Amino acid sequence: MRVLVRLRIHSPSQHQMDSCRFQNIPTNPLAKELPAVDIFVTTADTVLEPPIMTVNTVLSAMAVDYPGHKLACYVSDDGCSPIILYSLIEAAKFGHLWIPFCKKYDVQVRAPFRYFSGDVVFPPSSDDDNKSSGFHLEWRRMKDEYEKVRQKIEEAANGTVQIECSGEYAAFSTNTNKSDHPSIIKVIWENKEKVPEGMPHLIYVSREKRPHCPHHYKAGAMNVLTRVSGVMTNAPFMLNVDCDMFVNNPKIVLHAMCSFLGLKPQECAFIQFPQAFYNQVKDDPFGTQSVTIGLEMYGRGMAGIQGPFYAGTGCFHRRKLIYGFSLDNQDVQGKEDDEKILKESFGNSMEFINSLTQSLKDDISPIQDVSSAAQVSSQVAHCVYEHGTAWGIKVGWGYGTLTEGVQTGLRIHRKGLKSISCIPDPPGFLGTTPTSGLSLRFFLRYGLSARAWWNNQRMARIHSATSILFGVLSFLFELLGISEVVFEVTKKDQSDNSSDHDQDTNHKDDTSNNNVGRFTFDESPMFIPVTTFLFVHLTALALSLFGQHDEVGLGEFLSSVWTVLCFWPFVRVLFGKGKYGIPSSIVLKSAGFALIFVQLYRMASVG
Ligand SMILES: O=c1ccn([C@@H]2O[C@H](COP(=O)(O)OP(=O)(O)O[C@H]3O[C@H](CO)[C@@H](O)[C@H](O)[C@H]3O)[C@@H](O)[C@H]2O)c(=O)[nH]1
Ligand SMILES: [Mn+2]
Numbered sequence: 047m048r049v050l051v052r053l054r055i056h057s058p059s060q061h062q063m064d065s066c067r068f069q070n071i072p073t074n075p076l077a078k079e080l081p082a083v084d085i086f087v088t089t090a091d092t093v094l095e096p097p098i099m100t101v102n103t104v105l106s107a108m109a110v111d112y113p114g115h116k117l118a119c120y121v122s123d124d125g126c127s128p129i130i131l132y133s134l135i136e137a138a139k140f141g142h143l144w145i146p147f148c149k150k151y152d153v154q155v156r157a158p159f160r161y162f163s164g165d166v167v168f169p170p171s172s173d174d175d176n177k178s179s180g181f182h183l184e185w186r187r188m189k190d191e192y193e194k195v196r197q198k199i200e201e202a203a204n205g206t207v208q209i210e211c212s213g214e215y216a217a218f219s220t221n222t223n224k225s226d227h228p229s230i231i232k233v234i235w236e237n238k239e240k241v242p243e244g245m246p247h248l249i250y251v252s253r254e255k256r257p258h259c260p261h262h263y264k265a266g267a268m269n270v271l272t273r274v275s276g277v278m279t280n281a282p283f284m285l286n287v288d289c290d291m292f293v294n295n296p297k298i299v300l301h302a303m304c305s306f307l308g309l310k311p312q313e314c315a316f317i318q319f320p321q322a323f324y325n326q327v328k329d330d331p332f333g334t335q336s337v338t339i340g341l342e343m344y345g346r347g348m349a350g351i352q353g354p355f356y357a358g359t360g361c362f363h364r365r366k367l368i369y370g371f372s373l374d375n376q377d378v379q380g381k382e383d384d385e386k387i388l389k390e391s392f393g394n395s396m397e398f399i400n401s402l403t404q405s406l407k408d409d410i411s412p413i414q415d416v417s418s419a420a421q422v423s424s425q426v427a428h429c430v431y432e433h434g435t436a437w438g439i440k441v442g443w444g445y446g447t448l449t450e451g452v453q454t455g456l457r458i459h460r461k462g463l464k465s466i467s468c469i470p471d472p473p474g475f476l477g478t479t480p481t482s483g484l485s486l487r488f489f490l491r492y493g494l495s496a497r498a499w500w501n502n503q504r505m506a507r508i509h510s511a512t513s514i515l516f517g518v519l520s521f522l523f524e525l526l527g528i529s530e531v532v533f534e535v536t537k538k539d540q541s542d543n544s545s546d547h548d549q550d551t552n553h554k555d556d557t558s559n560n561n562v563g564r565f566t567f568d569e570s571p572m573f574i575p576v577t578t579f580l581f582v583h584l585t586a587l588a589l590s591l592f593g594q595h596d597e598v599g600l601g602e603f604l605s606s607v608w609t610v611l612c613f614w615p616f617v618r619v620l621f622g623k624g625k626y627g628i629p630s631s632i633v634l635k636s637a638g639f640a641l642i643f644v645q646l647y648r649m650a651s652v653g
Contacts, residue, residue, distance in 0.1 A: 284365055
């Protein structure tokens, strides 16, 4: 396995993005030839994924340099929360100011929280004075407006302001809870007049969920988005991002379309932008940088073979390939109009089948107006819609795995098609995620500190004793039929590294800087193994240093020192308080386990 992984890096290649004929939107007359793109954003939990983060992702995606009437942004809310709908309605109001502002001043980072964080430099001040003073006024106004929206959304999210479940929100009232509710689809904004300068369509989607109906986590959500967008806008291309990944480069859609239109289709089945992170802490204490490096290294290696894997986010797809077809329709030749056959695979909605035949014929004319499709779209978002069809098997995002992205990408590669890794400067998307595992040499080569490498080594050990251990256990439990593997949504921390959200009220959390890069804990059993190992090794060290055990070998001693060093972040907070300390229940349980282990060992060695 390791050999196979290493082999990948020996075929480096990189896709060159040529300057494309679609420059200077919107003055370029060719702009009308640009294809439509449906953008999917997934969110699932308003606590783990703060709505303001989702809103920033949505705003950054809607504000890209692309004709507004050719974009539609679909937000899937698996948490079925009126707070998300409310946040998006507020976001749309702000978007009407924000998007023109971004385009007028060629703002580089169009996620407002980042733009106003203070880390991001202003656009050139070399503009003539009039313009730049106008700019400063507008900038101030925009910041104030964003601040208001942020506050409203945060108040709704933390419950200080309750959302009345009536009117627009009536659908949420009838005993809805996130795992038992009808489908709720709301067109928040429709660019009815189809104006290029206008704001893209914005649609809220919460698919139906019922306790007896498996929902297949993110893959299920993506398949619903695929169908809903099929009957609403049916764009030939789609982009999907997780809610914590904002668009960092406003030319991203243009870049992708230049590649799709400029290359042979079989050379460019999908376009993956590597994952990069914005909230890097000095020396990378959580080892996230390795994901970026890893993706870059392996990504380039894979590019030399058949192209990168589909990572699940930050990726543009061809709708047709997601439907499981090949580029030349060979697999459906002669059956394109056979309703019965299509319904067997794709389900019973006639409207959806019509949109699908349209995609098959590469006919990209928009079907109808978005709002009038709302009724039909709620039908394709029903939880029983997929029963007996090929969704999740041969069609759409694959089920039965927690890495639905990789699987879906491989299904496309299996057709012999290539994918492309697109690495623009600045990076296309920025998000938040932790992972691990590369050599010191690579770290130094990529300009990272030895400290960062050490943090990464350490994180790899901590991962092995926490998430990987639990992953293996839950997989075994599933194999034995004891329990089912579930997709647990990861908690996102939206640290914008900014000194404030409002510079005027000098109100800073003076401890916040000290806490950057610190581990947070809760009562999850996930922390027990590490803490137990730690106690065992601390006991071993104590016994060998002060104790009666003189037969301790040097190797054993060093191994214990190494383990303790790796778990040092845990040692420091063993008796800490609050979220930065290990809860005493975890400490007690672990101490108990360690004691049992040491006792058993002693009995065994005496015996
Ligand atoms: O039932 C669910 C569970 C998750 N999500 C969304 O899925 C995305 C990814 O979830 P997250 O908890 O952030 O998982 P990660 O492990 O961070 O995700 C990585 O790994 C996943 C599995 O391969 C990929 O799908 C992701 O794109 C990739 O970023 C988020 O937008 C969630 O809101 C849903 O929509 N419904
Ligand atoms: Mn994530």
